[in-house]
Amino acid sequence: MHGPSTLTISLPSNWIKKFNVKKGDELNVEENGRELIINPESSISEKKEININALKRVGKSCITSAYRQGYDEIELVYENEHYIETIQDLISKEITGFEVIRQQSNHCIIRDLTGHNKDEFNAALRRIWLLLLDLSNESLNFIEKEEASELKSIRIIDYSINKFTNYCLRILIKKSSYNYKKTPLYYHIIKNLEEIGDKYKDLCIFHSNNPRKNKKELIELFKEINSHLNSVYELFYKDDAQKIEKLFQETKGVYNKLSLSNDRLAFTLASISRDIRSLLSLLVELNI
Numbered sequence: 351m352h353g354p355s356t357l358t359i360s361l362p363s364n365w366i367k368k369f370n371v372k373k374g375d376e377l378n379v380e381e382n383g384r385e386l387i388i389n390p391e392s393s394i395s396e397k398k399e400i401n402i403n404a405l406k407r408v409g410k411s412c413i414t415s416a417y418r419q420g421y422d423e424i425e426l427v428y429e430n431e432h433y434i435e436t437i438q439d440l441i442s443k444e445i446t447g448f449e450v451i452r453q454q455s456n457h458c459i460i461r462d463l464t465g466h467n468k469d470e471f472n473a474a475l476r477r478i479w480l481l482l483l484d485l486s487n488e489s490l491n492f493i494e495k496e497e498a499s500e501l502k503s504i505r506i507i508d509y510s511i512n513k514f515t516n517y518c519l520r521i522l523i524k525k526s527s528y529n530y531k532k533t534p535l536y537y538h539i540i541k542n543l544e545e546i547g548d549k550y551k552d553l554c555i556f557h558s559n560n561p562r563k564n565k566k567e568l569i570e571l572f573k574e575i576n577s578h579l580n581s582v583y584e585l586f587y588k589d590d591a592q593k594i595e596k597l598f599q600e601t602k603g604v605y606n607k608l609s610l611s612n613d614r615l616a617f618t619l620a621s622i623s624r625d626i627r628s629l630l631s632l633l634v635e636l637n638i
Contacts (some may be wrong), residue, residue, distance in 0.1 A: 375592045396421045402428040409433070410440055413460075417445050418516055418522040423461045424448075431455045446517040471521045478514045478540065479508055482547050486576040489550040493557055493564060493572065493615070498576050508551040512638045515544040535636050539586075539629065546579070546625050553618045560614075568615050574604050575623050582629050589637045595628055603626050 361371070398421040409428065418426050426437065431443035434453060437460070441448050447464035485507045492500045518540050522533050578601050585594055601623055608620035 352567060382415075397423040397425065399425040400427070400448055402426060404429045404431065406430075406433065406436060410436065412441060413437065413514060414444065417448065418519040418523065420520055421545055423459060425457070426458050429456060434458055444512045446513055446514055454509065459492075464562060471518060474514045474518050474521075475536075475540065476587075478511055478518065478543050479586065481511045481545055482550075483576075483580055483583060485511065485547055485550050485577055489554050490569075490572050490576055492554050494569060501554055504551055504554050508547055511547040515540055532636060539632050539636070542625055542632070543630055546622055547626070548620055549622050550555050553615065556618075563614055565613075568611075568613065568619070571604055571608060572619055573616075575619055575626070578604070578623070580628050582626055582633070585633055591634070591637075594633060598627065601630070 358497075375623050398416045399414060400409075400412050402412065402568045405575075409426075412439055413424065413426065433456075435448070435457065438450065441450070441460065449462045450458050451461045452459040472498075485504065488500060488504050488507065492504060519537060522537055522540075578597060581593070581597055585597070604621040605620055605627070610624060611617070
């Protein structure tokens with residue numbers, strides 16, 4: 351029975367069927383200005399079945415994508431019984447909270463054994479930033495000093511960035527941790543950070559396989575780019591339109607210098623500089 355101050359609304363039948371909402375289920379209702387966000391997350395556990403067949407590399411991408419899209423249980427079918435080793439390695443390095451709960455020769459089920467909240471999202475996102483800053487500095491040291499032992503550390507940092515990236519993207523899909531209208535902005539920012547990390551790592555791997563003495567001016571531009579990245583990190587947590595304006599000009603100058611060179615190091619650094627400029631544009635949108 352409803353009181354005189356209570357109103358009743360009807361939910362779309364397709365939405366009810368999609369999320370298996372039944373009479374008596376509790377739904378989360380969040381107020382967002384003039385809008386109400388209704389979330390059935392507490393009452394469902396989404397499942398996904400993936401037939402990998404013999405597609406080893408594509409299979410890994412399918413698993414990661416299903417994880418990012420918020421599925422709580424993933425059933426995997428594959429041809430090679432040894433593929434379970436690939437799955438275990440992927441879970442260990444790039445997926446948080448999932449474990450294999452059932453396993454047969456060509457079939458397994460992995461499931462999320464944890465919960466997620468907004469505080470975890472914030473902590474994981476900051477961790478991505480800090481790891482990326484570490485990676486940028488490690489990469490510069492590697493290029494300058496050419497110490498092969500540092501390459502292992504760089505790979506480990508990149509795996510950690512991928513793991514926290516997957517985790518953040520998953521929470522964005524499942525929880526809408528922020529204003530849902532800005533969820534796409536957070537998605538692009540996180541993906542951009544991951545891609546920058548990949549470029550630092552790939553640059554170091556290429557340099558390891560093709561050692562040579564780099565020009566001093568390129569090393570100095572490398573240092574400038576790392577400084578720009580650190581500035582974007584600070585602006586992400588403390589908006590300052592004047593500093594963003596100044597950084598747009600500085601990054602443009604560095605990019606123009608690098609784009610004149612055919613050197614592999616210069617090409618990759620120019621790409622990272624362009625990604626940093628993209629991050630600045632996303633920050634402007636985020637703060638509107």
